Amino acid sequence: MTGDDPLEESESGEPLTDGGDETAEPQSALRADGGAAGADDVALDPWGSSSVSDYRKLFEEFGIEEFDEILDEVPHPHYLMRRGVIFGHRDYRPVAEALQNDEPAAVLSGFMPTGDPHIGHKLVFDEIIWHQQQGADAYALIADLEANSARGMSWEEIDEHARSYLLSLLALGFDPEDGTLYRQSTNREVQDLAFELGAEANFSEFQAIYGFDGETDVSHMQSVVTQMADILYPQLEEPKPTVIPVGPDQDPHVRLARDLAERMRFFKVSEAYASFELEPEERDLVAEFYERLDPADFDDDDLRCVHVAEALEETPLSEIDADADTLSSVLTKLNEAGMEPVRPRTRFFDRRATDDAFNALIDAIEGEKRVYESHVDAFEIDRAEAEELARQVEVENGGYGFQPPSSIYHRFMTGLTGGKMSSSVPASHISLLDDPEDGYDKVKSATTGGRETAEEQREKGGKADECPVYELYAYLLAGDDDEFAKRVYDECVGGERLCGDCKEQAAQLMKEFLADHQEKRAEVEALLEDADIELESPRRR
Numbered sequence: 001m002t003g004d005d006p007l008e009e010s011e012s013g014e015p016l017t018d019g020g021d022e023t024a025e026p027q028s029a030l031r032a033d034g035g036a037a038g039a040d041d042v043a044l045d046p047w048g049s050s051s052v053s054d055y056r057k058l059f060e061e062f063g064i065e066e067f068d069e070i071l072d073e074v075p076h077p078h079y080l081m082r083r084g085v086i087f088g089h090r091d092y093r094p095v096a097e098a099l100q101n102d103e104p105a106a107v108l109s110g111f112m113p114t115g116d117p118h119i120g121h122k123l124v125f126d127e128i129i130w131h132q133q134q135g136a137d138a139y140a141l142i143a144d145l146e147a148n149s150a151r152g153m154s155w156e157e158i159d160e161h162a163r164s165y166l167l168s169l170l171a172l173g174f175d176p177e178d179g180t181l182y183r184q185s186t187n188r189e190v191q192d193l194a195f196e197l198g199a200e201a202n203f204s205e206f207q208a209i210y211g212f213d214g215e216t217d218v219s220h221m222q223s224v225v226t227q228m229a230d231i232l233y234p235q236l237e238e239p240k241p242t243v244i245p246v247g248p249d250q251d252p253h254v255r256l257a258r259d260l261a262e263r264m265r266f267f268k269v270s271e272a273y274a275s276f277e278l279e280p281e282e283r284d285l286v287a288e289f290y291e292r293l294d295p296a297d298f299d300d301d302d303l304r305c306v307h308v309a310e311a312l313e314e315t316p317l318s319e320i321d322a323d324a325d326t327l328s329s330v331l332t333k334l335n336e337a338g339m340e341p342v343r344p345r346t347r348f349f350d351r352r353a354t355d356d357a358f359n360a361l362i363d364a365i366e367g368e369k370r371v372y373e374s375h376v377d378a379f380e381i382d383r384a385e386a387e388e389l390a391r392q393v394e395v396e397n398g399g400y401g402f403q404p405p406s407s408i409y410h411r412f413m414t415g416l417t418g419g420k421m422s423s424s425v426p427a428s429h430i431s432l433l434d435d436p437e438d439g440y441d442k443v444k445s446a447t448t449g450g451r452e453t454a455e456e457q458r459e460k461g462g463k464a465d466e467c468p469v470y471e472l473y474a475y476l477l478a479g480d481d482d483e484f485a486k487r488v489y490d491e492c493v494g495g496e497r498l499c500g501d502c503k504e505q506a507a508q509l510m511k512e513f514l515a516d517h518q519e520k521r522a523e524v525e526a527l528l529e530d531a532d533i534e535l536e537s538p539r540r541r
């Protein structure tokens, strides 16, 4: 479900925006910000039926960043970005920069073929396609191993659904000649990489992240490392910024993948001031006092560790921005180093490099350097240069040099019947295979954010922020036309738009969309046959 299975894990019918501030300034008209104040705790469970009741918690508790803050850096942002449907990200900046500068970048997402593709999947299809059009290498995969192990789907069912997902993806504009399609079960490279990554993860970690226990199938665990390999697959040839568009329920996978990418690296680059190692908070403290001492006042090597220690000891505790433990460990380290000169340097720590790679790194470092047992200190290159050098040496010496993968997160859609979108309640969602007339009918009978009476609606305006029909306009029906989406919103909250007509218009647009989409699906049949992906699983009996 690429995370987006709104069908299983959608937001529980919570209003689209901040529960009630309809007087927000007009720009917010297109935005779907906020999320209702938390009724329950956020739990991000890729296989559960977690719901997101408060998107703000995802920022506060999980460290997902707000997409808005980087919107300006994205060239020709997609309407889902402009309208806040894509609300969060992890580390998307390198991808935006690469797109901006026509440098290599990749996009990848995966789909568990457990049912028919629906309008929630369309969000992810669109995200992949948009990145492909912006110049990224695009990958879409069928998570058939995961569907088989985590959902118990048969290979026949998987094949049928996989085909249908792929037809919709192609119909919406994915270029299979330029992009890559694969299924997990027949991609040997992915499986080899999965095995390799598995050596960097262990059961306790899976327990902590996913709540696995002694009853969890081994193949379910294997599907996790497979997904890790999927996520890093675009970087097998060479490292590049890669974005994984998914729903926030997939964030645990993204975090693990980012960790594993890091653990696979040959070298760790950090900053140091003397031969000893510093923890990040310790480093901040030393950095601050190093600056305060005004190193320029000292002749060449005259600034010694003891001087920094003295300065720290003379400073009243209240002026030191660090806890007692940090302070005391810093003092110990500085005093032990005694008369060693304090000199800022960039450190390359040998994490899992081969001897050849370590030696190659030493040779490649320009300027003054000092070589130790398992690290090298360089005095004339800065952190950014060092990162680049470390990656280059790693890649030239048989390592992957992975960049931590980035992600973007979209909101789950509200069910048409008000609650969650649920595959067991057909009226709550619209499948991309629904008969256009059925699509029309579903929209016509959808819940709205309208008032009791037309009169009241004219007077107070509708609640577009709480209306699944408005959501349909913003997420899909208005397409790239912001002005149209904004007009619907303004007319609704301004009381000029009444639900009957509004739904009629939406229903009509939905009918046209479905008819058009299904026609395109038929047209891309041949394209799919020619595409480089096995449509029939060799595991079928």
Ligand code: TRP
Binding pocket: 001, 002, 003, 004, 046, 108, 109, 110, 111, 112, 141, 143, 146, 226, 227, 230, 231, 244, 246, 250
């Ligand atoms: N686990 C995803 C889901 O439940 C499917 C998936 C497999 C995936 N591999 C992936 C999603 C890689 C994104 C990237 O839908």
Ligand code: SF4
Binding pocket: 448, 449, 450, 462, 463, 464, 467, 468, 469, 470, 488, 492, 493, 497, 498, 499, 500, 502, 503
């Ligand atoms: Fe929703 Fe349209 Fe009614 Fe407004 S007018 S509440 S957008 S159906």
